[in-house]
Amino acid sequence: MRRTRPTMSFVEYSDLIQDGDVVIVYMGHNSVMPVKVQHGSQTQTRYGAIRHSSDLIGQRYGSKVTCSKGGWVLVLHPTPELWTVCLPHRTQILYTTDISVITMMLELKPGSVVCESGTGSGSLSHAILRTVAPTGHLHTVEFHEQRAQKVAEEFKEHRVDHLVTVRNQDVCKDGFGVTGVADAVFLDIPSPWDAVGHAKSALKKHGGRLCSFSPCIEQVQRTCEALADHGFQEISTLEVLLRVHDVRTISLPLPDFGPDHSAPSEPRTTEEAPPTATLSPASISIKTTTPPREMPGHTGYLTFATKPRT
Numbered sequence: 001m002r003r004t005r006p007t008m009s010f011v012e013y014s015d016l017i018q019d020g021d022v023v024i025v026y027m028g029h030n031s032v033m034p035v036k037v038q039h040g041s042q043t044q045t046r047y048g049a050i051r052h053s054s055d056l057i058g059q060r061y062g063s064k065v066t067c068s069k070g071g072w073v074l075v076l077h078p079t080p081e082l083w084t085v086c087l088p089h090r091t092q093i094l095y096t097t098d099i100s101v102i103t104m105m106l107e108l109k110p111g112s113v114v115c116e117s118g119t120g121s122g123s124l125s126h127a128i129l130r131t132v133a134p135t136g137h138l139h140t141v142e143f144h145e146q147r148a149q150k151v152a153e154e155f156k157e158h159r160v161d162h163l164v165t166v167r168n169q170d171v172c173k174d175g176f177g178v179t180g181v182a183d184a185v186f187l188d189i190p191s192p193w194d195a196v197g198h199a200k201s202a203l204k205k206h207g208g209r210l211c212s213f214s215p216c217i218e219q220v221q222r223t224c225e226a227l228a229d230h231g232f233q234e235i236s237t238l239e240v241l242l243r244v245h246d247v248r249t250i251s252l253p254l255p256d257f258g259p260d261h262s263a264p265s266e267p268r269t270t271e272e273a274p275p276t277a278t279l280s281p282a283s284i285s286i287k288t289t290t291p292p293r294e295m296p297g298h299t300g301y302l303t304f305a306t307k308p309r310t
C-alpha cells in the first residue's frame, strides 16, 4: 500500500502525530500508557487531561505535552518494546529480555516467514512483525476465539495487519495452516511436544529454526524428546536472566595516612602549622555501578532446535 504521507505504524516511523494513531504516553519510568488518538477526544492522566485535537494531532512524536493541571508527559512513537510494557494483558506475556534472545537465536530478519502459537496478548508477535517487515510474514495461531479476535484488531490499529495472518484453531490438532513455508517456528503453549510434528511440516524443506518457551523443566524434557524423535538437531535449552546495574555517583571517604614522612623535610620552627594532611579533600566523588538487590527471576526455559535440510 502506498501512502502519500508517512503514517504511524509499529514497523515504520512517522514524524507527526495524526488522527487514528496509537501513541505511547510516558508519565514516568514505570508509568506508560497507550492512547488511541481521536479528534475531539480527551485522555485523563494524573497530571490532568490531554486534549487530542490540540495537544496531540499535528505535534511531533517525542514532544513534551502540558496537561490541564500543569504537569507534563512525553508522547512517544510506539515500538514493540514500549507496547510490551503497556499492552492490555489477556494472558501471561513474553518480555523483551527473552524476546531479544528468541529473535537472535531464530535468526529472524526482514523477509523471514515465521509461525507462532499461541498468539496470547501479542507481545512477541509485535516484535516478530517489526523484525520481518517489510517483506516477511507471521502466521500466528490462537485457539481462544476472543483472544484471536482482539489481537487481530490490534494488528489493524497498529497498521501491521498486512504482515500477519491470525488463525483461530488448535495448533496441536490442526497445525499452523501452512506447509513448507516457514523459516522459523515459535511455541508458547502448555503442551509444545504435541505441536512439534506440525512445526516440522510448517518449516521449509531446506530446514529452519524452532524455539519453544516453557516455564517447567518437565515440559522441556518432553519437548526435547519430541524434537529428537522428529529428527530436529542442535537441540539446546537456555534461560536468560538480566541484571540491570544502577549507574550512580557515590562519595568515598579518603583514608588519612597522617603526615608524609618520606618527603624531604625542611627543619621547622615550633610555630609552623602541621604538614598538609588537613588540606587534602576528605572524600572523592566517582561514577560507579551497583548490582540490583532484587532482580526478576525465572520466566521460562527457551529450547532451540534446527530442522535439517531434507
Ligand SMILES: C[S@@+](CC[C@H](N)C(=O)[O-])C[C@H]1O[C@@H](n2cnc3c(N)ncnc32)[C@H](O)[C@@H]1O
Binding pocket: 091, 092, 093, 094, 117, 118, 119, 120, 121, 122, 123, 124, 125, 141, 142, 143, 144, 147, 169, 170, 171, 172, 173, 188, 189, 190
Ligand atoms: C502464554 S500465552 C502466549 C503469550 C504470547 N507469547 C505473548 O507474548 O503475548 C499462551 C496462549 O496460547 C494459547 N494456546 C494454548 N494452547 C493452544 C493450542 N493448542 N493451540 C492454539 N493456541 C493455544 C492460549 O489460549 C494462550 O492465549
